[in-house]
Amino acid sequence: MELKEKLQILADSAKYDASCSSSGSHRKTTHGIGNVAVSGICHSFSSDGRCISLLKILLTNCCIFDCKYCLNRKNNTIKRAIFTPEEICEVTINFYRRNYIEGLFLSSGIVKSPDYTMELLIETLRLLRKKYHFGGYIHAKAIPGASEKLLKELGSLVDRLSANIELPTENGLKLLAPNKDSSKVHKIMQYVKTNQNNQYVPAGQSTQMIIGATKESDLEIMEKSSHLYDTYHLKRVFYSAYIPVNKDSLLPSLEKPPLKRENRLYQADFLLRFYHFKVKDLLNPDNPNFNILVDPKADWALRHLDEFPKEVTTSSYHDLLKIPGIGVKSAKRIIYSRRVFKLCFDDLKKMGVVLKRAKYFITCGGKYFLDSSLFKKEFIEKNLVLEEFIPEKKEFEQLRLFNE
Amino acid sequence: MNNGCFIYEDTFLSLLNLIHYLLKNAIKPDKIKNTSYSPNLFDEVVHLTILEEKEIFNKVIQLIGSYATRALYYVFLSNEENKELILYYLLLNGQKYKDKILFHRHLRCVSETIRISNYVIHEVHKYKGFVRFQELENHILYAEVEPVNDVLELIAPHFKKRLKNDYWIIKDVRRNRLSLYDKKNYYLVSGHEFSLETTLKSHExxxxxxxxxxxxxxxxxxxxxxxxxxxxxxxxxxxxxMLEMEDEL
Structure with a gap:
């Protein structure tokens, strides 16, 4: 088989993994080719608007598992291919020298056994690091069920490791991925968390969940994420809207992937990590799914209107973060600037506050932006919904931050 | 001499010296331009001979801090039409607000400095990803870029670290300037001294x-x-x- 065809098959099989970040690594390189940029660098953007930072491929799409949602499940009659370690190294180096990519994202179907597959990954990455002296970013998948010794070796060759939790609950996993066992994924996460340092998985670990293939609510998903962040200190949990690639009676039939839901989950994920929100602030058993019309923070604010409007010239950093339209950066800028001069609405705009959202929830120097008689839930909600759904502004995209 | 159009010698140092002189003598300029500026009918063009002191750079850092000085330099590299006047007003206010100057976003010179320097930083970051090298038959890597701002010298150090074992050239097509790397250092040269027209791509x-x-x-x-x-x-x-976009253009 020609190299080009192999690349097409094994990139096609890998493309459903959401993660492509190349950030967070401080690893130093002295000789050889390449280094890492702590901010991460996007090298291109694909037709779906996702960033291309890494050469995202599978080592092979042969697989002994039968996960219902996966293109590479063993019963699918698709073309199968396998890269040799040299081929992967050559392509990586050739792409890297031309600045097409920031590094390699190597995953694989399970061949023979988890240990055997892991050994193939290690052999490839060892060749890339030791013989080709590649110093760029490497993200590898850890194979659940492989031995600790192999996990140790793989982690010392890469910047980031990930093991996908795939589905938010045990039941979901049993139903759609009968060969997978979430305890093995947790074991990997625990091991990486315990051993992580500047030489071992310096950019930390991440995971991914498929959204909409099973019936879990947003509440169950967010509780899972929150648990993973707290327990294993993950850098990121990625959410991947389910895209039907297989036909199976166990799978839902969707017209379109649930992209808006995915978007809401990412927004809520950021609220957990950077805005001091807890899952119970955002969702509860009576209200287990996000409002598709309004983003989670605005939705929270509308349900807590008694705490608003907040005065930007005196509110604490913590309180500023709760205001829709104010982010981490603009909240910090407000704190610095209000010490040295008197803020007005125009200044807020220059600091990156999204006034078209924030204006309903703030006063500035005692003044409300609109007629204060308009401070009513119905009015604000209606306007926020309109704002988001004006057609030209309509974007379903994965949220990104350069510095995670 | 007020309201004149003051000309500096195209370098950052020369601009800082000029602004320093204007501030010291309480002169309020109407325009500050580099030597390629063609004056209009109403301009009262002034060429000053100012003794250039290298010390000026440290003086500025002492006044407004290294962070703000860096922002100033990024503005200097930008393509903004009135960048020199923005820097003049920034340093004018810097005398009062010292290293807190950048917090004063209500001042137009501050908000503009931040906006423009962010734009330059943003463009540098984009190009770190979007530069596309091709390998020539002599194994030299060659790339062309067309940045809005003069960011070649900010991009080059990144590739010096990254592709340290390759010879490479990045050409700013808009300004006809080249950045050359010889496996030790990088150099910035004018494009007139250099031609690649006869060089073929490598067979790979x-x-x-x-x-x-x-x-x-x-x-x-x-x-x-x-x-x-x-x-x-x-x-x-x-x-x-960008190679991959060729078919969609």
Whole structure:
């Protein structure tokens, strides 16, 4: 088989993994080719608007598992291919020298056994690091069920490791991925968390969940994420809207992937990590799914209107973060600037506050932006919904931050 | 001498010296321009002979801090029409607000300095990803860029660290300037001293380019197609020099 065809098959099989970040690594390189940029660098953007930072491929799409949602499940009659370690190294180096990519994202179907597959990954990455002296970013998948010794070796060759939790609950996993066992994924996460340092998985670990293939609510998903962040200190949990690639009676039939839901989950994920929100602030058993019309923070604010409007010239950093339209950066800028001069609405705009959202929830120097008689839930909600759904502004995209 | 159009010698140092002189003598300039400026009928052009002191750089750092000084330099590299006047007013206010100057976003010179320097930083970051090298037959890597701001000297150090074992050249097509790296240092030279017209691509190049294009086409998910989102992150102005976009132009 020609190299080009192999690349097409094994990139096609890998493309459903959401993660492509190349950030967070401080690893130093002295000789050889390449280094890492702590901010991460996007090298291109694909037709779906996702960033291309890494050469995202599978080592092979042969697989002994039968996960219902996966293109590479063993019963699918698709073309199968396998890269040799040299081929992967050559392509990586050739792409890297031309600045097409920031590094390699190597995953694989399970061949023979988890240990055997892991050994193939290690052999490839060892060749890339030791013989080709590649110093760029490497993200590898850890194979659940492989031995600790192999996990140790793989982690010392890469910047980031990930093991996908795939589905938010045990039941979901049993139903759609009968060969997978979430305890093995947790074991990997625990091991990486315990051993992580500047030489071992310096950019930390991440995971991914498929959204909409099973019936879990947003509440169950967010509780899972929150648990993973707290327990294993993950850098990121990625959410991947389910895209039907297989036909199976166990799978839902969707017209379109649930992209808006995915978007809401990412927004809520950021609220957990950077805005001091807890899952119970955002969702509860009576209200287990996000409002598709309004983003989670605005939705929270509308349900807590008694705490608003907040005065930007005196509110604490913590309180500023709760205001829709104010982010981490603009909240910090407000704190610095209000010490040295008197803020007005125009200044807020220059600091990156999204006034078209924030204006309903703030006063500035005692003044409300609109007629204060308009401070009513119905009015604000209606306007926020309109704002988001004006057609030209309509974007379903994965949220990104350069510095995670 | 008030309201004159003051000319500086095109370098950052020369600009700082001029502004320092103007501030010291309480002169309020109408315009500050570099030597390529062609004056209009009403300009009262003033060429001053100012003794250039290298110390000026440290003086500025002492006054407003190294962070703000860096922002100042980024503004100098920008393509903004009135950048010199913005810097004049920034340093004028810097005398009062010292190293707190950048917190004073209500001042127009401050908000403009921040806006423009962020724009320059943003463009540098974009180019770290979007530069596309091709390998020539003598194994030199060659790339062309067309940045809005004069960011070549900010991009070069990144590739010096990254591709330290390769000879490479990055050409700023807009300014006809080149950055050359000889496996030790990088140099910035004017394009007139250099021609690559007769150099061919290496014999491996075509194959690698085809692999990349195939990868790019494959990695996009049809069901998620989102033209607008792609355009936001990768505006069309970059496409001309990006191999994978060739077929979509």
């Amino acid at each position: 190049e075509q194959k690698v380019e085809e692999l990349w294009k195939a990868f790019y086409k494959t990695i996009g998910i049809q069901e998620r197609k989102n033209e607008r989102c792609r355009m936001n992150f990768m505006p069309k102005k970059y496409w001309k020099y």
